[in-house]
Amino acid sequence: MEAILTSTAVVALAEIGDKTMLLAIVLATRFRKPLPIILGILVATLANHGIAAFLGQTVASLLEGQWFRYAVGISFIAMALWTLVPDKLDESDEPKEPRFGAFVATTIAFFLVEIGDKTQVATIALGAQFQSVVHVTLGTTLGMMLANVPAVYFGNVIVERVSLKVVRIVAAFLFLAIGAWVVWEAAGL
Numbered sequence: 001m002e003a004i005l006t007s008t009a010v011v012a013l014a015e016i017g018d019k020t021m022l023l024a025i026v027l028a029t030r031f032r033k034p035l036p037i038i039l040g041i042l043v044a045t046l047a048n049h050g051i052a053a054f055l056g057q058t059v060a061s062l063l064e065g066q067w068f069r070y071a072v073g074i075s076f077i078a079m080a081l082w083t084l085v086p087d088k089l090d091e092s093d094e095p096k097e098p099r100f101g102a103f104v105a106t107t108i109a110f111f112l113v114e115i116g117d118k119t120q121v122a123t124i125a126l127g128a129q130f131q132s133v134v135h136v137t138l139g140t141t142l143g144m145m146l147a148n149v150p151a152v153y154f155g156n157v158i159v160e161r162v163s164l165k166v167v168r169i170v171a172a173f174l175f176l177a178i179g180a181w182v183v184w185e186a187a188g189l
Helices: 003-017 019-031 034-062 064-082 103-115 120-132 133-160 164-187
Strands: none
Touching: 003 034, 003 120, 003 133, 003 164, 019 034, 019 133, 034 103, 034 120, 034 133, 064 120, 064 164, 120 133, 120 164
16 A cells, blocks of 8 residues: 555656646647546556556566665655756647547657656656555556646646645655655665
């Protein structure tokens, strides 16, 4: 349960203000069909984060030991710093006129935009930390959905009312706390 709850909290906070959240808002305003967009986000996230959690677990099982635990802890601390940098949706990231409708456009766009994104990197680290592809994937997917479903329904209103700077600071603090905890555990303190 700890893997699911931690993964959910980490990704939900990191996702707020992220380019995939901005993409959800763009898709919602373009298609005005929330359900296919939400299902596309779900499918893309399950696939992307499942692969990332598997990668994290696999790397961790190959590199077990105290130094690897330090590396995982330091990666969370690095994520804390990365989270403080605001994301922007570049013109090139905006989806072009889709051929296949809201669901397929969302699934493809989300999967591609999430590659190398901070939430995917966090999922790799969480997979290494908790050694559970299923629990980490469920948690990170739940976190993505908690952040992006409201963006699909209320995107423009949310962006105007929520201080993304405060959310980034809270998310950075969460990454920092997890990183410090992992380093603390690795040191045996």
